[in-house]
Amino acid sequence: MLDSIFKRKKEEEEMRAAGRLPPGQSLTNRFPVLHYGPVPRFDPATWDFRAWGEVEQPLRLTWEEFSQLPRSRIKLDLHCVTAWSKFDTLWEGVPVRVLIEKGLLKLKPTARYVMQHAEYGFTVNLPLDVVLQDNFLLATHYDGAPIEPEHGYPLRGVVGALPGREDLVTPYLWKGAKWLRGLEFMAHDRPGFWEEAGYHNEADVWKEQRYG
Numbered sequence: 001m002l003d004s005i006f007k008r009k010k011e012e013e014e015m016r017a018a019g020r021l022p023p024g025q026s027l028t029n030r031f032p033v034l035h036y037g038p039v040p041r042f043d044p045a046t047w048d049f050r051a052w053g054e055v056e057q058p059l060r061l062t063w064e065e066f067s068q069l070p071r072s073r074i075k076l077d078l079h080c081v082t083a084w085s086k087f088d089t090l091w092e093g094v095p096v097r098v099l100i101e102k103g104l105l106k107l108k109p110t111a112r113y114v115m116q117h118a119e120y121g122f123t124v125n126l127p128l129d130v131v132l133q134d135n136f137l138l139a140t141h142y143d144g145a146p147i148e149p150e151h152g153y154p155l156r157g158v159v160g161a162l163p164g165r166e167d168l169v170t171p172y173l174w175k176g177a178k179w180l181r182g183l184e185f186m187a188h189d190r191p192g193f194w195e196e197a198g199y200h201n202e203a204d205v206w207k208e209q210r211y212g
């Protein structure tokens with residue numbers, strides 16, 4: 001027990017020195033569950049994914065259609081605002097860029113921000129540039145299996161650090177909506193649920209932008 005605590009502390013110091021552990025974060029191997037409200041039920045017959053706002057044409061995909069989109073895999077370091085970090089998490093899902101490349105989504109030049117809309121009206125905002133980065137995914141799978149209900153099944157936005165990619169903006173994990181149902185493309189920024197509650201609008205883990 002004590003042994004493993006010392007081991008973890010040592011690993012933390014090494015990871016901090018290597019520039020992989022952001023300020024104020026501790027490592028965990030668990031995957032804590034954090035959200036407001038209940039876990040929604042998923043009904044594939046009525047579920048849909050929508051995109052609207054600053055787009056040439058609103059998009060609606062059924063679960064059947066969404067499941068057929070080409071998926072990518074990425075390994076992310078997750079950084080939660082509550083100070084835990086989890087390294088090397090494996091996600092599979094659809095990059096927003098793919099929706100654009102497939103011609104499903106045509107953004108207006110005025111689109112600059114994105115609001116993720118989830119079940120029960122949960123929202124979270126990000127700049128469009130961040131949503132289009134390689135470290136943001138519309139994720140259907142975690143660690144080789146469909147995401148667990150409490151982590152966002154069947155679809156969640158996920159964002160984290162890609163080690164070695166210091167060029168990417170890395171927000172805290174709350175900037176990915178679990179139980180995601182749609183993306184609203186916006187000309188002007190608007191705070192989401194936690195941002196309204198006092199969380200930082202940008203949420204950059206390296207700048208330790210936790211609360212606004």
Ligand SMILES: Nc1nc2c(c(=O)[nH]1)N[C@H]1C(S)=C(S)[C@@H](COP(=O)(O)O)O[C@H]1N2
Nearest residue numbers: 032033034035036118122151174176177178
């Ligand atoms: N739909 C929804 N998504 C959400 C939240 C929420 O309350 N509702 N909370 C966010 C917060 S604050 C965090 S820290 C992460 C936690 O993700 P996890 O439960 O998979 O660790 O989900 C984010 N996504």
Ligand SMILES: [Mo]
Nearest residue numbers: 034081082174
């Ligand atoms: Mo959180």
